[in-house]
Amino acid sequence: MANESFLANVKLLIQMHSQGLLGGETMPEDALLGIVPENDLPNVLTLGMALNYQRNSYTLWQSIAQAYQDERIRWIFNPHAVSKSSIEELRQALLQERVALQPNRHPEIWKSVSTGITQSSLKGDVAGMLESVQFDIASLKDMMQVTRKREFPYLSGPKIFNYWLYVMETYTGVKWKSRELITIAPDTHIMKATVKLGLCPSDVLDGTAEDRNLVAEAWEKALRGSGLAPIDVHTPLWLWSRAGFPPLSGDVSRS
Incomplete structure (x- = not known):
């Protein structure tokens, strides 16, 4: 009873x-609606979520939306471009709209996650990474939380990882296998x-x-x-x- x-x-x-x-x-991520096109949402949501730790979520996603609207720094949401950039160039871009608050740690996380995405995908983006595991949460968990955990700081943690899966489902319409996980x-x-x-x-x-x-x-x-x-x-x-x-x-x- x-x-x-x-x-x-x-x-x-x-x-x-x-x-x-x-x-x-x-919701905090609603700040992206009408600003980030559907095909770019997986990259923007994933990279942004990697910094959604001990932050005001509303402020973070507003900053991300503002950064995306600036064509000079929009490249920060392209994992392949970020993986090839210098850390100093990335730092300046991330700090411009306060996407990053910590000038050293946050750019390092952003670059690490971008590199992890690029190396996990033939396409060099999040959509390709998800395709590589056939949208199966069990396989994705194994990759991001076990075998390649070091490449996905914060994002691999259980709190952010599971919320990221939920946000991806909600905003990009991805259909997960093993959704009960x-x-x-x-x-x-x-x-x-x-x-x-x-x-x-x-x-x-x-x-x-x-x-x-x-x-x-x-x-x-x-x-x-x-x-x-x-x-x-x-x-x-x-x-x-x-x-x-x-x-x-x-x-x-x-x-």
Whole structure:
């Protein structure tokens, strides 16, 4: 019964999100819509996500959108071009619109990920990299989180990796094989919402790697057999937390 009650709350939360009752309907990555053409979205989303660590996501993606609109520095979103560039040239371009905030570490990450993409793809881009693993998440996880992990700093971490898979599905329409392998991406808002729903104790709010793994595993177990994949609840949970946890009710006011 306890699990039935929990699932009922989860489904209500998803319903509230679909009805626009959680506010904040504009997600950070929406900043790219109408600016970055569909064929370029995989590269821009992937490289941008590689720096989406301990950052204000809205500010990051606004900076990325501004950088893309500047034709002089748009090359930073071309993995092949980045892999051939000098680190100094890349640094100046990334700092111009504050895509990079750390002048050394962030350009190094951007170049490493670009090189990893280029070497994993006959086409030298993200679309080619995904084609090389036949859009199979199991193969992609093995490549980016095991065999070539060092080439994908931050992006290979479980939180960013799984959210990247979700964002790629949402914005580029990629159809993943083994979609059930996309676990929830436990950032601060997800952790708080998980505790609020009673799925995990408040101890996990310490936010250690072990805590994040516990949250991801708890969601995987709780949703098993429900017809929902853990990543399906990510955005409703995230918005629910940002909105200050309005009551789980279909009558929630938009205010």
